[in-house]
Amino acid sequence: xxxxxxxxxxxxxxxxxxxxxxxxxxxxxxxxxxxxxxxxxxxxxxxxxxxxxxxxxxxxxxxxxxxxxxxxxxxxxxxxxxxxxxxxxxxxxxxxxxxxxxxxxxxxxxxxxxxxxxxxxxxxxxxxxxxxxxxxxxxxxxxxxxxxxxxxxxxxxxxxxxxxxxxxxxxxxxxxxxxxxxxxxxxxxxxxxxxxxxxxxxxxxxxxxxxxxxxxxxxxxxxxxxxxxxxxxxxxxxxxxxxxxxxxxxxxxxxxxxxxxxxxxxxxxxxxxxxxxxxxxxxxxxxxxxxxxxxxxxxxxxxxxxxxxxxxxxxxxxxxxxxxxxxxxxxxxxxxxxxxxxxxxxxxxxxxxxxxxxxxxx
Numbered sequence: 001x002x003x004x005x006x007x008x009x010x011x012x013x014x015x016x017x018x019x020x021x022x023x024x025x026x027x028x029x030x031x032x033x034x035x036x037x038x039x040x041x042x043x044x045x046x047x048x049x050x051x052x053x054x055x056x057x058x059x060x061x062x063x064x065x066x067x068x069x070x071x072x073x074x075x076x077x078x079x080x081x082x083x084x085x086x087x088x089x090x091x092x093x094x095x096x097x098x099x100x101x102x103x104x105x106x107x108x109x110x111x112x113x114x115x116x117x118x119x120x121x122x123x124x125x126x127x128x129x130x131x132x133x134x135x136x137x138x139x140x141x142x143x144x145x146x147x148x149x150x151x152x153x154x155x156x157x158x159x160x161x162x163x164x165x166x167x168x169x170x171x172x173x174x175x176x177x178x179x180x181x182x183x184x185x186x187x188x189x190x191x192x193x194x195x196x197x198x199x200x201x202x203x204x205x206x207x208x209x210x211x212x213x214x215x216x217x218x219x220x221x222x223x224x225x226x227x228x229x230x231x232x233x234x235x236x237x238x239x240x241x242x243x244x245x246x247x248x249x250x251x252x253x254x255x256x257x258x259x260x261x262x263x264x265x266x267x268x269x270x271x272x273x274x275x276x277x278x279x280x281x282x283x284x285x286x287x288x289x290x291x292x293x294x295x296x297x298x299x300x301x302x303x304x305x306x307x308x309x310x311x312x313x314x315x316x317x318x319x320x321x322x323x324x325x326x327x328x329x330x331x332x333x334x335x336x337x338x339x340x341x342x343x344x345x346x347x348x349x350x351x352x353x354x355x356x357x358x359x360x361x362x
Contacts, residue, residue, distance in 0.1 A: 004075075010085040017072065017087045018049055018062065023094065049090050060090040166327045168284070169291040173329060180303055180345055183329060184295060186227050194262065198230050201260040210259070211236040214313040218301045228300045233257065235296035237267055242289045243315050250279050290314060291324050298330060298343045307332065307339035 018038075021027075036051040050059040065088065072085045114126040167173065172188040190198075208219055215236040218224075224232060237257040241249070248254065249272070257264040271289045272279050293314075297305050311321055318339070325332060329347035333340050 004073075004082050006084055007081040008083045010083055012086045012088075017085060018047070019070065019072075019087055019089045020049065020060070020092050021089065022058065022092045047088075047090075049092070051092070057095045058092040059095050060092040063089050063091070169288045169324075169327050170295055170329075171292060175329070175347060177345070180343060183343065183345075183347065184299060186231075186299070189296075190227075190230065190266075194266070195227050195230055197262050198233075198260045199226050201262060202229070202233065205259045207233055207259040212239050212313045214305075214309045215239070215297065215300075217309075218297070222301070224300060230263075231296040232300050233259065234263060234267075235293045235300070237263065238271070238289050238293040238296070239314055241267060241271065242286060242293065246281060249281055252279075287324065290316075291327055294321075294324060294330070294341065295328050298328070298341065303330075303343040305341040307341055310341065 034051055034053065036049055039048045039050070041048065046064070047062045048059060049062070050057065052058070070087050070089055072087050073082065074085055075082045111126055111130065114122055118126065171184055173184060174182055177183045208216060211219065211232070215232050219229075219232050234257075241256050244254075255264060256267050268279065271285050271292075272281050273285065274280075294305070294310070297310075307318060307321065311318055314321070321341075322332060325341050326348055328343070329349075330341050330343040331348040333342050
């Protein structure tokens with residue numbers, strides 16, 4: 001094999017040759033000249049080549065050469081000089097365009113022919129097909145006109161996300177407390193301002209006579225502090241609300257706590273939801289009502305509640321009460337053959353026997 005001496009190496013400049021491969025075509029020795037257009041993409045610095053052959057547009061992008069480079073070896077027959085020229089490769093593909101108008105014309109022609117020469121059955125099919133056609137612009141305009149008069153109600157769904165946690169059902173709890181007095185902080189239940197306002201509204205009113213029996217006995221047998229007095233009224237109102245049927249609960253004239261407007265508003269705000277300007281109570285909120293009432297009664301009664309009395313006043317079974325009690329962190333103990341709900345350390349962390357509940361209702 002004869003040795004070739006390279007006289008010149010030509011690297012890529014602003015203009016450089018491009019080798020073209022045509023899809024579904026092979027290059028031959030019979031070359032003809034043809035005009036090409038080269039477009040530069042400023043975003044990725046890749047060139048696009050386009051040309052027209054036999055009234056068909058071909059286009060292709062310059063291939064990236066990351067692992068190597070492409071060169072052309074050119075030899076001048078007269079002088080015998082040899083040059084190596086850096087180049088690139090582009091795959092040319094035909095650019096096909098479709099005309100949707102021709103399809104519409106064909107369909108309309110088929111419809112006319114069917115009307116004139118088609119059978120009765122074929123005419124019925126074509127008529128049904130014609131009825132199913134929809135003018136997109138007309139439908140869009142109709143939907144826009146209808147949507148102008150539509151208003152939306154935004155529902156706060158944050159509470160539904162929280163209801164997957166046991167902490168949703170009870171006041172703020174300190175599960176790392178070293179003393180039982182620190183498990184529930186009174187100021188986390190209501191603010192100082194709320195305690196003061198509710199006490200002023202209760203002053204001079206006979207609120208004890210309207211309490212449920214369990215709370216009434218606690219108030220009569222114990223000398224409660226001002227804050228505990230508020231919690232007693234709060235607990236009694238929640239137990240009454242828990243026993244109310246939904247039909248009565250949604251009435252606008254319903255008053256849960258007639259002795260305190262502030263407490264009445266707090267109860268409706270925290271233990272009900274409003275949907276389409278109507279008050280309702282999901283199952284999670286009903287469970288939350290009883291759990292809060294149990295916590296308040298535990299706080300005002302030296303962290304103990306008689307199990308039977310609680311079941312009687314809430315009109316529920318011991319099994320239901322047991323599930324609610326476990327959420328509060330309290331335990332059920334037996335003293336002199338009587339079951340007592342007792343809040344003590346360490347807190348009860350047992351889950352119900354049937355395991356983790358799949359829904360928020362338990």
